[in-house]
Amino acid sequence: MLTYLLKRIALMLPTLLGVLTITFIVIQFVPGGPIEQLMAESRVSQQGEGGAYKAGRDSDAKQIAELKKLYGFDKPAHVRYVEMLGNFATFNLGRSFMHNKDVWQLIKEKLPVSMSLGLWAFLISYLISVPLGIAKAVREGSRFDVATTFVVLIGFAIPGFVLGVFLIVLLAGGSFFDVFPLRGLTSDNWAELTWPARIRDYFWHLTLPLICYVIEGFAIVTLLTKNTFIEEMRKQYVLVARAKGLSQQRVLWKHIFRNALIPLVTGFPAAFVFAFFGGALLIETLFSLDGLGLLSYESIVRRDYPVVLGSLYLFTLIGLGVKLVSDMLYVVVDPRVQFGSVAK
Numbered sequence: 001m002l003t004y005l006l007k008r009i010a011l012m013l014p015t016l017l018g019v020l021t022i023t024f025i026v027i028q029f030v031p032g033g034p035i036e037q038l039m040a041e042s043r044v045s046q047q048g049e050g051g052a053y054k055a056g057r058d059s060d061a062k063q064i065a066e067l068k069k070l071y072g073f074d075k076p077a078h079v080r081y082v083e084m085l086g087n088f089a090t091f092n093l094g095r096s097f098m099h100n101k102d103v104w105q106l107i108k109e110k111l112p113v114s115m116s117l118g119l120w121a122f123l124i125s126y127l128i129s130v131p132l133g134i135a136k137a138v139r140e141g142s143r144f145d146v147a148t149t150f151v152v153l154i155g156f157a158i159p160g161f162v163l164g165v166f167l168i169v170l171l172a173g174g175s176f177f178d179v180f181p182l183r184g185l186t187s188d189n190w191a192e193l194t195w196p197a198r199i200r201d202y203f204w205h206l207t208l209p210l211i212c213y214v215i216e217g218f219a220i221v222t223l224l225t226k227n228t229f230i231e232e233m234r235k236q237y238v239l240v241a242r243a244k245g246l247s248q249q250r251v252l253w254k255h256i257f258r259n260a261l262i263p264l265v266t267g268f269p270a271a272f273v274f275a276f277f278g279g280a281l282l283i284e285t286l287f288s289l290d291g292l293g294l295l296s297y298e299s300i301v302r303r304d305y306p307v308v309l310g311s312l313y314l315f316t317l318i319g320l321g322v323k324l325v326s327d328m329l330y331v332v333v334d335p336r337v338q339f340g341s342v343a344k
Contacts, residue, residue: 008327012320019316020088020309024081027305034097034303035067071097084309093310098302103310106295113284113291116185116206121214125221130264133225138252140230149223156219160212161282167208168286180208183288209287225264232260265329 068074093103172182241251281293299307
C-alpha cells in the first residue's frame with residue numbers, strides 16, 4: 001500500500017507539470033492579452049468629444065513598455081515560466097491583473113458562494129437519490145419505477161440554466177409570482193436579522209439556484225444507484241443467499257448493499273469536490289451569484305492570466321488528490337482489492 005501510494009504521488013507531479021505547461025504555452029499564442037485590453041480601455045477613456053484619440057504612437061509605445069514591465073511581460077517566456085513554477089511550488093499564485101488582488105485571496109472571497117451551492121447540491125444528490133435508486137431497483141418494472149424514471153429523465157433533459165429562466169419568470173417576479181429573490185445569497189439587511197431569520201433568509205435565496213444546480217446530478221446518481229443494485233441482485237451469490245432461506249430484506253442490506261455501494265462510495269470524493277469546483281457559470285450569472293464559476297469566466301475573457309493559471313493549478317492539484325483518495329477507498333469498501341503484486 002505504501003509503495004503504491006508513493007508511486008501515485010510521484011506520478012502526480014508530471015501530470016500537474018504537463019497541465020501547467022500546456023496551458024502556459026497556449027496562453028502565449030492567444031490574441032488580445034491583458035496589455036492590449038488595458039491599452040484599448042485607455043484609448044476609450046482618452047477620446048475627445050469628437051471621438052478622436054488624442055495620444056500618439058510614442059505615447060502608446062511608452063505606456064506598453066511600462067505595462068509590460070509592471071506585469072512582468074518584459075521578460076522572455078521561458079523566464080516567466082520558470083518563475084511561475086517556483087512561485088507555485090510555494091503556493092504563491094500571483095496577483096490578479098483585473099482585481100489587483102492576490103489570487104489565493106480572490107479565490108477565498110468567491111469560495112463561500114460555491115460552497116453554498118456545492119455542499120447542499122452534494123447532500124441532496126446523495127441523501128435523496130441513493131434511497132430513491134434503491135427503491136426503484138427493488139420495485140423494478142413497477143408503476144413507481146416507471147413514474148419516477150419518467151420524472152428523473154425529464155429533469156435530466158432540462159438544462160439547468162433553462163430551468164432557471166423558467167423559475168425566474170414563474171416565481172421570482174417575472175410574469176407571474178414574486179415569491180423568491182432574484183439576486184445574491186442573502187438580503188441587504190441580513191446582518192440586522194436574528195439567527196433564525198438569517199437561516200430562513202439564506203435558504204430562501206438559495207432555493208431557486210440550488211434546484212437548477214442539482215437537477216442533473218440528481219438524475220445521474222439516482223439511475224446509477226438503481227442500475228448498480230439491479231446488477232448486484234442478479235449475481236450468483238444473491239441467488240445462493242436466497243436459496244439458504246434468508247429474507248429479502250436481509251439479502252438486500254447485508255449482501256447486496258455493500259457491494260452495490262462500492263461505485264458510489266469511491267466516487268464520493270470526486271463528486272464532493274466537483275460540487276464545489278465544477279463550476280456553475282450560467283447559474284451564477286443568472287442569479288447574480290459572485291462565485292468561482294463567474295470568476296473563471298471573467299478571468300478567461302479579460303485574459304487575467306494569474307487567476308487562470310493559479311486557479312487551474314489549485315484545482316488540478318485538488319483533483320489529483322481526490323483521485324488518489326478514491327483509489328484508497330476501494331481498499332476500505334472492498335478488501336479484495338490489493339495494490340501492488342502479491343508476494344509469492
